[in-house]
Amino acid sequence: MPTVVVGFRLGHTVTSRQVTVLVTESGVLHRSHGPYGQPPELDPPKLPQRPADPHPRRIKGEHILTGPISRLRELHATATEKGYTQVLIAPACVRLDVEERPLPPAQSPRRARPHPELTAAFIGTAPGTAQPLDAAVEEFRTALGLPVRQRDVTSHPRQAHIPPRTEALLRTLAQGTPIASPNRPAVGWTVTPRSVTLRVGRTAETMDRSAVLELQAALTAWLRFTHPNTPTPPPS
Numbered sequence: 086m087p088t089v090v091v092g093f094r095l096g097h098t099v100t101s102r103q104v105t106v107l108v109t110e111s112g113v114l115h116r117s118h119g120p121y122g123q124p125p126e127l128d129p130p131k132l133p134q135r136p137a138d139p140h141p142r143r144i145k146g147e148h149i150l151t152g153p154i155s156r157l158r159e160l161h162a163t164a165t166e167k168g169y170t171q172v173l174i175a176p177a178c179v180r181l182d183v184e185e186r187p188l189p190p191a192q193s194p195r196r197a198r199p200h201p202e203l204t205a206a207f208i209g210t211a212p213g214t215a216q217p218l219d220a221a222v223e224e225f226r227t228a229l230g231l232p233v234r235q236r237d238v239t240s241h242p243r244q245a246h247i248p249p250r251t252e253a254l255l256r257t258l259a260q261g262t263p264i265a266s267p268n269r270p271a272v273g274w275t276v277t278p279r280s281v282t283l284r285v286g287r288t289a290e291t292m293d294r295s296a297v298l299e300l301q302a303a304l305t306a307w308l309r310f311t312h313p314n315t316p317t318p319p320p321s
Contacts, residue, residue, distance in 0.1 A: 086184050087180045087181060087182055087183075087184075088109055088110060088180070088181045088183055088184060088185040088203065089109070089110040089178065089179070089180050089181075089225065089228050089229060090107045090108060090109050090110070090178070090179055090181060090203065090207055090225075091107065091108055091154075091157065091176070091177070091178045091179075091221050091222060091224070091225035092105065092106055092107025092108065092115075092157070092174075092176070092177070092179075092207055092211075093105070093106060093107075093161060093172075093174055093175065093176040093177070093218065093221070094106075094172075094173040094174035094208065094211075095161075095164050095165070095169035095170070095171060095172060095173060096121065096169060096171035096172075096173045097167075097168050097169045097170075097171065098168075098170075098171050099168060100168075101120055101121045102118065102119065102120055102121070102169075103118065103119065103120075103121060103125070103169075103173055104116070104117070104118040104160075104164050104169055105117045105118070105125065105174070105204055105207070105208065106157060106160045106161070106164075107157075107203070107204065107207050108150070108153045108154060108156075108157050108225075109185050109203065110150075110185070110229055111133070111185060111188060112132070112133030112149045112150050112152070112153045113130050113131070113132055113133065113153070113185070113188070113197070114130065114131040114153050114156055114157065115127070115128075115130055115199065115200060115203060115204055116128045116131075116160065117199075117201075117204050125204070127199035127201055127204070128199070129195075129197065129198075129199065130197045130198070130199060130200065131153070131156065132188060132189075132197055133149045133150070133152055133153050134149065134152055148231060150226075150229070150231065154222055154225075154226075157218075157222070158218060158222075161176070161218050172215065174207075174208065174211045175211075175212075175213070175214060175215045175216055175221075176216060176217065176218040176220070176221035176222075177211045177212055177214070177216070177221050177224075178221050178222075178224035178225040178228055179207055179210050179211050179212075180228070181203065181206040181207060181210055182206065182210075183202050183203055183206045185200070185203065186198075186200055258276070258277075258278050259278075261278060263275055263276060263277040264276040264277075271285070271286060272284065272285050272286075280292070281297050
């Protein structure tokens with residue numbers, strides 16, 4: 086019978102080593118590692134925690150795959166932190182044409198042996214599509230009929246609070262009325278629904294959106310810098 090697994094393979098470009106980790110539908114975690122191009126070293130399989138009754142698939146309200154999936158995430162994070170950042174096989178859920186060996190009796194977990202055929206089949210079958218580990222785990226859970234987290238596709242970011250003065254000026258622009266600086270002969274500015282114009286004497290220049298954003302950032306920084314209650318950040 087085919088075996089459904091979820092796993093990944095990461096490489097370390099400096100040491101030229103790889104690590105492959107996968108979890109099977111029965112909750113067994115397989116890990117192998119070694120230099121590129123060499124037969125990998127297989128760790129002893131890590132068996133899932135199992136209830137005393139072999140029929141129920143839950144332990145203390147959790148599915149037996151909860152622990153192995155959590156361990157898969159931990160190994161992915163640990164490997165990445167240790168420099169295994171080259172994605173040799175992106176996280177994927179794969180149905181392998183290899184029958185998984187039966188679990189040993191719960192009282193004899195040491196009888197579990199590595200299953201190199203599973204790892205070899207995963208390496209040869211896994212697609213090359215890049216995706217995050219969470220997506221592969223959700224595919225794995227879906228393939229086994231387990232519940233997955235619902236994605237909230239209708240949520241929208243909450244709009245930030247607009248100060249009353251800004252809101253009033255926004256209404257002015259919405260009516261098509263320009264906003265201008267106080268009438269000074271030397272310098273000034275004008276904001277219309279379509280443009281921002283700076284004026285120095287009789288010379289005027291219209292700014293594009295990127296220039297306006299830079300000016301806004303500079304003015305915001307200046308206002309914070311000159312505020313008496315704002316600490317000055319240390320130099321970088």
